[in-house]
Amino acid sequence: MSVYLSSSEDYEALLDxxxxxxxxxxxxxxxxxxxxxxxxxxxxILRKRxxxxxxxxxxxxxxRKDYKKKFDQVGLEVHVDEIYGSAYAAxxxxxxxxxxxxxxxxxxxxxxxxxxxxxxxxxxxxxxTDPADNTLESFKLENFTLDPDVAAxxxxxxxxxxxxxxxKAFQYLTRNPGCLFIATNEDSTYPTSxxxxxxxxxxxxxxxxxxxxxxxxxxxxxxxxxxxxxAKVNFDPHKTIMVGDRLNTDILFGQNGGLATLLVLTGVTTxxxxxxxxxxxxxxxFVTSSLGDLRSVEKAP
Amino acid sequence: MSVYLSSSEDYEALLDxxxxxxxxxxxxxxxxxxxxxxxxxxxxILRKRxxxxxxxxxxxxxxRKDYKKKFDQVGLEVHVDEIYGSAYAAxxxxxxxxxxxxxxxxxxxxxxxxxxxxxxxxxxxxxxTDPADNTLESFKLENFTLDPDVAAxxxxxxxxxxxxxxxKAFQYLTRNPGCLFIATNEDSTYPTSxxxxxxxxxxxxxxxxxxxxxxxxxxxxxxxxxxxxxAKVNFDPHKTIMVGDRLNTDILFGQNGGLATLLVLTGVTTxxxxxxxxxxxxxxxFVTSSLGDLRSVEKAP
Numbered sequence: 282m283s284v285y286l287s288s289s290e291d292y293e294a295l296l297d298x299x300x301x302x303x304x305x306x307x308x309x310x311x312x313x314x315x316x317x318x319x320x321x322x323x324x325x326i327l328r329k330r331x332x333x334x335x336x337x338x339x340x341x342x343x344x345r346k347d348y349k350k351k352f353d354q355v356g357l358e359v360h361v362d363e364i365y366g367s368a369y370a371a372x373x374x375x376x377x378x379x380x381x382x383x384x385x386x387x388x389x390x391x392x393x394x395x396x397x398x399x400x401x402x403x404x405x406x407x408x409x410t411d412p413a414d415n416t417l418e419s420f421k422l423e424n425f426t427l428d429p430d431v432a433a434x435x436x437x438x439x440x441x442x443x444x445x446x447x448x449k450a451f452q453y454l455t456r457n458p459g460c461l462f463i464a465t466n467e468d469s470t471y472p473t474s475x476x477x478x479x480x481x482x483x484x485x486x487x488x489x490x491x492x493x494x495x496x497x498x499x500x501x502x503x504x505x506x507x508x509x510x511x512a513k514v515n516f517d518p519h520k521t522i523m524v525g526d527r528l529n530t531d532i533l534f535g536q537n538g539g540l541a542t543l544l545v546l547t548g549v550t551t552x553x554x555x556x557x558x559x560x561x562x563x564x565x566x567f568v569t570s571s572l573g574d575l576r577s578v579e580k581a582p
Numbered sequence: 583m584s585v586y587l588s589s590s591e592d593y594e595a596l597l598d599x600x601x602x603x604x605x606x607x608x609x610x611x612x613x614x615x616x617x618x619x620x621x622x623x624x625x626x627i628l629r630k631r632x633x634x635x636x637x638x639x640x641x642x643x644x645x646r647k648d649y650k651k652k653f654d655q656v657g658l659e660v661h662v663d664e665i666y667g668s669a670y671a672a673x674x675x676x677x678x679x680x681x682x683x684x685x686x687x688x689x690x691x692x693x694x695x696x697x698x699x700x701x702x703x704x705x706x707x708x709x710x711t712d713p714a715d716n717t718l719e720s721f722k723l724e725n726f727t728l729d730p731d732v733a734a735x736x737x738x739x740x741x742x743x744x745x746x747x748x749x750k751a752f753q754y755l756t757r758n759p760g761c762l763f764i765a766t767n768e769d770s771t772y773p774t775s776x777x778x779x780x781x782x783x784x785x786x787x788x789x790x791x792x793x794x795x796x797x798x799x800x801x802x803x804x805x806x807x808x809x810x811x812x813a814k815v816n817f818d819p820h821k822t823i824m825v826g827d828r829l830n831t832d833i834l835f836g837q838n839g840g841l842a843t844l845l846v847l848t849g850v851t852t853x854x855x856x857x858x859x860x861x862x863x864x865x866x867x868f869v870t871s872s873l874g875d876l877r878s879v880e881k882a883p
Contacts, residue, residue, distance in 0.1 A: 415718055417742045422776040441718045442748075444741040447780050451771075455778065469792045470752075475723040477756065479748050479792040486791040487784035491770045 283544070283555065286569040289577040295567065296326075296578060299541065301333040301516040305501070306351075307340065308526035308548020309572055313474025316355040317547050319573020324357055326579055334363055335510060337523075339500040339530060341368040341437030341465035341481055344397035362513070367465035367481075367500030368395040370509045371435050374463065374499045376402035379433075386430050387463075388453050390446050390485065391437035395465065399435075407431070408446060420445040422452075431457055436485035436496065437465035447487050454492055462488065466500030468530060472548050501525075502533035524572060526550055528563040536563070543567040584845070584856065587870040590878040596868065597627075597879060600842065602634040602817040606802075607652075608641065609827035609849020610873055614775025617656040618848050620874020625658055627880055635664055636811055638824075640801040640831060642669040642738030642766035642782055645698035663814070668766035668782075668801030669696040671810045672736050675764065675800045677703035680734075687731050688764075689754050691747050691786065692738035696766065700736075708732070709747060721746040723753075732758055737786035737797065738766035748788050755793055763789065767801030769831060773849050802826075803834035825873060827851055829864040837864070844868040 286292060304310060310320050327334060336359060338348065345364045352359045368391070375381050381404060389395060389409035396409045407428065408414050425448075434450045453460050468480035481500075489495060499505040522541040525531020526548025535542035544565035546552060554561060555568065569575070587593060605611060611621050628635060637660060639649065646665040653660045669692070676682050682705060690696060690710035697710045708729065709715050726749075735751045754761050769781035782801075790796060800806040823842040826832020827849025836843035845866035847853060855862060856869065870876075 417716055417718060417744065419741055420779070422774055422779060440720055440745040443718065443744055444780070447743075447784065451780050452777070469794065473723055476753070478721070478723065479745070479752050479788050483748065483788035483792040486787035487780050490787040491780040491784040493770065 283565050283568045286567055286574070292575045292578045295522075295543070296330060296332075296575070299332070299520055299522040301335065301521040302327060303335045303337050303510070303521065303523040303535070303540065305525035305527070305531045306336055306338045308472045309524055309545050310357060311355050312472055312547065314355065315474045316357065317571055317573050319571065319576045321356055322576040322579070323572055326576065333514065333516060334359070335514060336364045337501060337506060337510065337534070338364070339367045339466035339468050339481070341366060341371070341395050341500070342392040342440075343368070343394035344401075345369055346397070347394050365506065365510050366394070366398070367506065368398040368437055370499040370506045371395065371437070371463055371465045372398035372402040372404060373509050374497070374505055375399070375404050375433060375435065378505070379461070381432060384430060385432040386428065387433040387435045388431050388450055389435055390442065390450055391435065391439050391465070392441075395435070395437045408449060414446050414449065415441045415443065416445055417443055418445070420448045422448070425449065425452065427452055427456055429457065431460065433461035433463055434488070435463040435465070436481070436488070438471070438481035439484050442484050450488055451491055454488065454494075462492070462494060462496040464496035464498045466530070467498050468527075470549070501530040502537055504537055506534065507538040528554065528561045528565070532565045533563050541566045543569065545569060545572050547571045584866050584869045587868055587875070593876045593879045596823075596844070597631060597633075597876070600633070600821055600823040602636065602815075602822040603628060604636045604638050604811070604822065604824040604836070604841065606826035606828070606832045607637055607639045609773045610825055610846055611658060612656050613773055613848065615656065616775045617658065618872055618874050620872065620877045622657055623877040623880070624873055627877065634815065634817060635660070636815060637665045638802060638807060638811065638835070639665070640668045640767035640769050640782070642667065642672070642696050642801070643693040643741075644669070644695035645702075646670055647698070648695050666807065666811050667695070667699070668807065669699040669738055671800040671807045672696065672738070672764055672766045673699035673703040673705060674810050675798075675806055676700070676705050676734060676736065679806070680762070682733060685731060686733040687729065688734040688736050689732050689751055690736055691743065691751055692736065692740050692766070693742075696736070696738045709750065715747050715750065716742045716744065717746055718744055719746070721749045723749070726750065726753065728753055728757055730758065732761065734762035734764055735789070736764040736766070737782070737789070739772070739782035740785050743785050751789055752792055755789065755795075763793070763795060763797040765797035765799045767831070768799050769828075771850070802831040803838055805838060807835065808839040829855065829862045829866070833864050833866045842867045844870065846870055846873050848872045
């Protein structure tokens with residue numbers, strides 16, 4: 282059973298208990314371009330009280346540097362090295378976990394942010410934002426030359442997804458022996474300030490279906506993402522809490538890492554999703570309606 | 583256990599036994615633009631012997647009229663009313679099975695052939711080949727106006743698939759109450775003369791994943807397709823055989839309809855797929871390496 286938090290005493294106790302705070306971003310800090318009410322103050326309070334803060338996002342369209350601009354834009358002060366994205370996790374996985382040889386390449390379904398993280402990790406790539414692959418012209422297999430050095434296909438959210446990219450990725454995955462299938466994250470949808478749109482998991486769903494094969498996923502809820510954080514930041518799991526709006530990514534991610542979890546209802550998950558007979562089996566430790574609620578600890582005179 | 587056919591006596595017995603012959607096209611009659619060796623002669627023989635022939639295709643990119651051109655092009659003489667496509671089945675399903683009211687519309691992910699069949703059945707539609715929806719420009723939800731009359735999304739193979747189409751379809755399916763999710767077919771891949779490419783099932787896989795919902799499928803192996811044939815053609819199931827290259831569409835389709843089945847190995851299924859410990863549980867009645875083999879009944883002097 283989750284503990285529902287609502288009073289300033291509840292929030293005060295939570296602040297006392299946890300030293301390191303991991304946050305999901307979309308649906309927790311903001312929705313689309315709008316910061317969630319009260320979140321600016323809450324981050325100020327946490328920083329003032331000396332809490333370690335880590336922002337963990339499955340957004341793979343932006344590099345950490347780009348993502349920093351999003352924080353700036355909505356008025357949240359964070360440092361680049363506090364941000365961990367699934368594109369970064371994918372790049373680190375390729376460069377440091379599987380240690381792809383330098384002469385090998387990856388084929389990218391994804392946007393500039395994913396390319397930037399790969400470049401920073403020294404991974405050669407093709408596809409991605411290459412104009413030749415961003416086309417609705419019909420794909421002619423007879424004009425396609427398979428690059429034998431492509432040893433992995435890596436997929437993130439790509440709003441310029443098209444049949445040429447899918448077909449090329451499919452060729453590499455079926456014709457280059459041992460070619461790896463890697464995905465930044467498997468979010469089925471993502472929230473914007475105007476509504477919900479198909480997510481990264483939907484973008485590579487065609488490959489999963491055509492191949493009948495699951496990718497290696499580097500984002501939440503997978504351990505790869507927490508390994509990335511652990512490599513850079515010291516934290517005591519018993520004094521660490523993961524705050525998120527999704528049960529099957531954020532809350533599961535916290536649980537997989539042995540962390541406490543706080544679900545907020547400003548994003549994808551509704552109160553109905555966690556109560557009643559059809560409630561999820563993923564149960565957060567704490568629930569509050571919004572991260573902004575925590576500002577009440579400093580509201581009293 | 584399947585019966586493997588290889589001698590002219592085998593084929594002669596098969597011709598004696600079946601009066602109505604249903605054929606899959608891609609991978610059976612042709613691969614890409616190349617007719618399978620011997621098939622021209624085999625169809626001549628069947629016609630000469632007074633066999634009823636029906637061509638059942640999951641190809642939803644072409645209308646029956648368009649598809650006729652494909653037969654002409656590879657040198658096969660058939661009549662338009664011998665052709666049954668999954669786009670036609672989807673249009674008939676919408677107009678005659680669910681009887682969509684005339685003021686309602688469908689949103690199309692698909693190509694001109696699907697639009698033509700819908701138009702012929704008097705179904706109003708939007709999306710499809712509309713230039714506004716065939717773009718890689720970023721999709722802005724704030725600029726999108728939901729049409730409340732869209733009561734179904736229908737998906738076929740669409741090689742101009744893009745994020746705008748997926749996002750619009752997703753909006754209709756999540757925001758228009760009761761909006762139906764219909765797919766022409768769920769082929770994961772399709773064969774061309776230069777190799778294999780992602781199929782219709784891969785094109786709508788993003789929606790299935792984002793929605794966590796399966797579509798109603800009108801193509802093979804579903805009964806809807808055979809209902810379409812039955813409405814137009816009289817045949818005795820005991821004297822009817824379905825010839826195809828895919829176990830999970832063609833052969834299952836034949837079995838679902840109580841027909842005999844003949845698997846050919848000129849398409850997707852290999853000998854390895856039907857033998858050994860990991861063989862499919864879908865077992866065709868007969869197997870032969872190619873439909874062209876049947877010409878041997880007239881080779882002997």
